[in-house]
Structure formats: structure tokens, C-alpha cells
Amino acid sequence: MGVAVTIAVLVAVLSLSVETCWSSSKVGNKPKGDEEEEIGGGGGKGLLRFSSSNGELRILQVADMHYGDGKTTPCLNVLPHQFKGCSDLNTTAFLQRIILAVNPHLIVFTGDNIFGFDATDAATSMSAAFSPAISSNIPWVAVLGNHDQESTLSRQGVMKHIVGMKNTLSQFNPPEVHVIDGFGNYNLEVHGVEGSSFANKSVLNLYFLDSGDYSTVPSIPGYGWIKPSQQLWFQRTSMKLQRAYMNKPEAQKAPAPGLAYFHIPLPEFTSFDSSNFTGIKQEGISSASVNSGFFTTLVEAGDVKAVFTGHDHVNDFCGELTGIHLCYAGGFGYHAYGKAGWARRARVVVATLEKTENGGWGAVKSIKTWKHLDDKHLTVIDDQVLWSKRSAGSRRKKETGRI
Numbered sequence: 001m002g003v004a005v006t007i008a009v010l011v012a013v014l015s016l017s018v019e020t021c022w023s024s025s026k027v028g029n030k031p032k033g034d035e036e037e038e039i040g041g042g043g044g045k046g047l048l049r050f051s052s053s054n055g056e057l058r059i060l061q062v063a064d065m066h067y068g069d070g071k072t073t074p075c076l077n078v079l080p081h082q083f084k085g086c087s088d089l090n091t092t093a094f095l096q097r098i099i100l101a102v103n104p105h106l107i108v109f110t111g112d113n114i115f116g117f118d119a120t121d122a123a124t125s126m127s128a129a130f131s132p133a134i135s136s137n138i139p140w141v142a143v144l145g146n147h148d149q150e151s152t153l154s155r156q157g158v159m160k161h162i163v164g165m166k167n168t169l170s171q172f173n174p175p176e177v178h179v180i181d182g183f184g185n186y187n188l189e190v191h192g193v194e195g196s197s198f199a200n201k202s203v204l205n206l207y208f209l210d211s212g213d214y215s216t217v218p219s220i221p222g223y224g225w226i227k228p229s230q231q232l233w234f235q236r237t238s239m240k241l242q243r244a245y246m247n248k249p250e251a252q253k254a255p256a257p258g259l260a261y262f263h264i265p266l267p268e269f270t271s272f273d274s275s276n277f278t279g280i281k282q283e284g285i286s287s288a289s290v291n292s293g294f295f296t297t298l299v300e301a302g303d304v305k306a307v308f309t310g311h312d313h314v315n316d317f318c319g320e321l322t323g324i325h326l327c328y329a330g331g332f333g334y335h336a337y338g339k340a341g342w343a344r345r346a347r348v349v350v351a352t353l354e355k356t357e358n359g360g361w362g363a364v365k366s367i368k369t370w371k372h373l374d375d376k377h378l379t380v381i382d383d384q385v386l387w388s389k390r391s392a393g394s395r396r397k398k399e400t401g402r403i
Helices: 002-016 088-102 122-136 155-163 228-246 267-271 294-301 389-402
Strands: 021-023 047-049 056-062 106-110 140-143 186-191 202-208 258-261 304-309 318-321 324-328 345-355 361-373 380-388
Touching (some): 106 304, 122 155, 202 228, 202 361, 228 294, 267 324, 304 345, 304 380, 324 380, 361 389, 380 389
Parallel strands (some): 047 186, 258 304
Antiparallel strands (some): 021 047, 345 361, 361 380
16 A cells, blocks of 8 residues: 555656657667667657558557577467477467558557567567568567566667667657656657648557566565656656647647557456456456556546557457556467467557548547457457547537536
8 A cells, every 4th residue: 555655646746847651761770879868769760640542550469479489489378289390480470471461550569579588599589579570561669578678688678679670660768758767668649641631640649668577676576567757758748749639730629549558457457357348358467566557647648548468368358447448469479378279369450530521531530459360261359449539529528518
């Protein structure tokens, strides 16, 4: 109880100091020096933009690859007839297949990308794990899990290496912030269609955070959590983006929707049972043993409509709490623990723009999601709508009517 109060007070104190197109002149070529300033801006500060052909943005989430040393690293928890010859190469084969099938505009790796203890060299393992994404020439980003630093690089070193890789939009940390916990806290703006009235506005905001690895407080066991300094950065970034979106030109009445990606689930993931989520829950929620209040921070900010995590490999459910969907992707990697006979999987999110009266593209109309299984047909399951502008508008009208 004392720890929770301390964290809440610290947040308050800090708050007082108050076709999809993408372009970048610096993708993957940021110097990988030892100085933090050299990498603070990220290796690929590019501009994401909605497709002019269908008004969509497709995001592929890959959780928990647990890549080790390639073909010598065996699969875990597969059926007996699948075990022979099964290795990390099954993971990258799945990644290659799913990229070709989904044709995403952005690939998001949500941590435990490599399994440190079985990765002889962290840089080599990361290059192999991310290779299908890199060779696809599709922009990609990554955050850290709790195992990425257990090989030959520290968490700082792992994120520094990722930022320097080809075609990544990952960033080391926000360049405008001098002190922030973790490595790999950043945001990406997705602008409207080129030539539309939203061409110079971010109509979808993506937030990426380092949820830590393990507690560094001796009296608190278990996993890490999103710290007050990170929450303050998120609050300020969200406020700035909301002001820009709700101001002229094309001033909007409500914030642009946002999505948040990180590795370790929030304690609020325990709020669901089979009656109020879509998907499967097959293990406990392995969140931090303290609640740092980040979910409350998200609710108060008002723009984030869904949170996407990994960490618990045989959970893949998605449920709504206080207007925010909390979603697992399900385990992707074959060297990650799983459940024999339960297919590895990946989550897809699609944001779609609304059509304007003159036939052009406007703001985001809806956000939906589904999962693909690694089977013969890459079967689609659990299609659901996460947010729609129409339902959000109806909710606001009802709330206004009660006042």
C-alpha cells in the first residue's frame, strides 16, 4: 500500500513540472555511438500516412518471438510429430508468411524479440529475428520485453542496436525529454491522405513504451512497470497531439484515436472473464505486483482506444474496460513457451478513414482487429471492432444529455 501511494504521489509531483506512404531521410542510418544524444532521435523518424487507395492503415503485431540461435534452437510445446526439425526458423518462416498475407503498413514487435539466455550473440539474433521484416521493406518498430537484455547486450545496448537497423522507425527515447525511465519510449503520428484536408494532421497516434523487465525495488518482487517519468511524457505528448488535432485547420471536436503498445500487461487485464472478452485466457495475468496507475493515466488522457501487449503467451483475449480495449496478441515464437496443439498467432489492427462528402478521405472512422493462426490457411479468428467514430459520438451525446 505504501509503495502504491508513493508512486501516485511521484506521478503528481512530476505532473506539476509540467497506399500507405512513409518517408524518411534517415531510416536505419543513425550512428550507433556510445553517447545517448547520438541516438536519442531514433533511426527512422519517418512519416506514416494512410493509404489513398482504400483509406486504411494495417498494423501487424508480433509478440514474443523468443528467437535464440536459429536452426539449433528447438521449438517448445509443440505436438510430438511437429518437434523434429522444428526451430527458430519456424518463427521466421511464420513471420515471412504473415507479412506476405497481411501486407501491413507497419509491423510492431512487442518485446521478448530474442530470448537472451539462448541467444549466443544478441546482435546476430536480432538481425535474424527481424530479417523478414527488414527484407520486406515495410516500416517496423520494436519495444523491449523482459528477456531481450539477457544475452550479450544491456537493455540500452539492445535498443540502441534496434534503432540502427534498416527500415525501422523505432526510437531510443524522445529527444525532447532529458530524463525518462527505460529505453524505447516514443510515438509515431499517422497523417491523413496526401492532398486531403487532413494531410498535415495526425489522425491516428501510436505510443510505444518500455514496460521494463524486473522490479529494481528489493521489497517489490516480480516484473517491472511503466514509471512516473514515462507517464508524464505520455501525458504531455497526448495533450500536444490533441491540441493540434482539435485546432484549425479542420478543427475536430474530439481527439484523434490513439493505440499503445508495450510488453507487460497492466494489472487491469485481470478485470476480465470469459463473459466480457473476445479470445482465450489460459494462464494468469503476469503484470507487475504494484499498480503504477498507468491505466488511469490512459483513461484521463482520453485518446487511447486500445492497448496491445504480449508476455503471457497463451492468452490472446481482448476486452474493454472504461472505454479502452486491453488486448493480448498471443504467442508468436516457436522457442517461446506455448501449448501443444494451440497454434502460434499474430494480431492485426486496421484503422479505416471515413469518406467525405466530396468523395475524399477524412478522419479515422473505425478501428478493428483480428488474429491469424500459423496453420495451413493462416486462419482468421476473433474479428472485432475496437472503436468507431459513430459509437463514440453517440456515447458523448448520451453523457451530455445526463448533465
